[in-house]
Amino acid sequence: MSVSSIGYARIESTDLDAWQNFASEILGLMVIRNNHSQDLLRIRMDDHPFRFLVQAGENDRLLACGLDCGSQIQWQANIDVLADAGYSFKKSSAEETINRAVTELAVGQDPSGNTIELYYGRKLTKEPMISATNSQFITRDASSTDLGFGHAVLPTTETEKTLSFFRDLLHMPVCDDLTPPMPEGAPPARVIFMHAENPRQHSLALFNHPNPAGVIHLMVEVSSLDEVGSALDRVKNAGLPLMATLGRHVNDNMCSFYVVAPGGIAIEYGFDGLLVDWDNYTPTVSTIGDLWGHEYNVPS
Numbered sequence: 001m002s003v004s005s006i007g008y009a010r011i012e013s014t015d016l017d018a019w020q021n022f023a024s025e026i027l028g029l030m031v032i033r034n035n036h037s038q039d040l041l042r043i044r045m046d047d048h049p050f051r052f053l054v055q056a057g058e059n060d061r062l063l064a065c066g067l068d069c070g071s072q073i074q075w076q077a078n079i080d081v082l083a084d085a086g087y088s089f090k091k092s093s094a095e096e097t098i099n100r101a102v103t104e105l106a107v108g109q110d111p112s113g114n115t116i117e118l119y120y121g122r123k124l125t126k127e128p129m130i131s132a133t134n135s136q137f138i139t140r141d142a143s144s145t146d147l148g149f150g151h152a153v154l155p156t157t158e159t160e161k162t163l164s165f166f167r168d169l170l171h172m173p174v175c176d177d178l179t180p181p182m183p184e185g186a187p188p189a190r191v192i193f194m195h196a197e198n199p200r201q202h203s204l205a206l207f208n209h210p211n212p213a214g215v216i217h218l219m220v221e222v223s224s225l226d227e228v229g230s231a232l233d234r235v236k237n238a239g240l241p242l243m244a245t246l247g248r249h250v251n252d253n254m255c256s257f258y259v260v261a262p263g264g265i266a267i268e269y270g271f272d273g274l275l276v277d278w279d280n281y282t283p284t285v286s287t288i289g290d291l292w293g294h295e296y297n298v299p300s
């Protein structure tokens with residue numbers, strides 16, 4: 001495998017104050033907003049300097065996913081393999097590298113136009129992570145392997161090419177290929193789940209439709225069911241829209257709900273995600289996404 005984890009996501013927001021409040025007071029993440037960078041939120045969940053980087057802008061959308069390649073050698077190998085296949089990943093300036101708190105960075109796009117940032121050598125912080133809601137986020141397993149921030153589901157217009165990009169070029173194996181039941185008249189959906197070189201059941205998934213937000217959802221995981229329930233209470237008290245009610249997924253066993261963040265990006269907030277021993281795992285082909293719950297209310 002050539003990708004260690006999904007390390008971070010970058011987001012553009014038309015209302016940074018609303019995102020700050022949402023991240024801190026609803027999700028329980030730690031938000032850092034420096035005086036000298038009022039137009040930027042660094043959102044922490046652990047010892048990474050940020051897991052979400054939200055910048056002020058004219059749109060509400062996902063800007064990029066950061067994939068940790070684990071080492072300089074693997075990072076360069078990934079860039080070379082992608083270049084041979086016709087994908088240009090441009091090495092970034094020192095300023096961008098410092099902004100992401102990584103050693104080296106290269107940026108390009110997958111065949112569906114999703115921006116991917118390949119990096120290695122994240123610089124961690126010793127500053128404590130303080131949650132206003134006492135939430136604890138799961139980003140490492142028992143042996144301290146980085147599980148990434150959670151997972152991202154990206155929209156595709158070129159599904160087969162995009163699948164090949166991640167599976168065949170970046171060597172992220174498919175762990176589940178889901179064709180969920182759809183309401184009558186809705187176009188057929190397919191969700192292809194892939195994992196990185198860590199035990200989290202999936203780190204990235206592709207959904208075979210475009211989305212103006214540039215993402216189907218981002219998932220974060222907390223350490224107890226009570227934290228999920230308390231977060232759901234906060235969502236309801238704040239009157240925020242749900243994209244899915246509480247439920248449990250089949251493939252990664254995640255017990256979660258989906259809340260719509262300011263601007264429209266869906267955030268899955270879950271507990272109990274499956275960690276997999278990949279030597280003893282057989283990829284699945286599924287027709288059901290949920291064991292129970294997850295009544296979806298997807299904005300058209």
Ligand SMILES: [Fe+2]
Nearest residue numbers: 151217219268
């Ligand atoms: Fe998810």
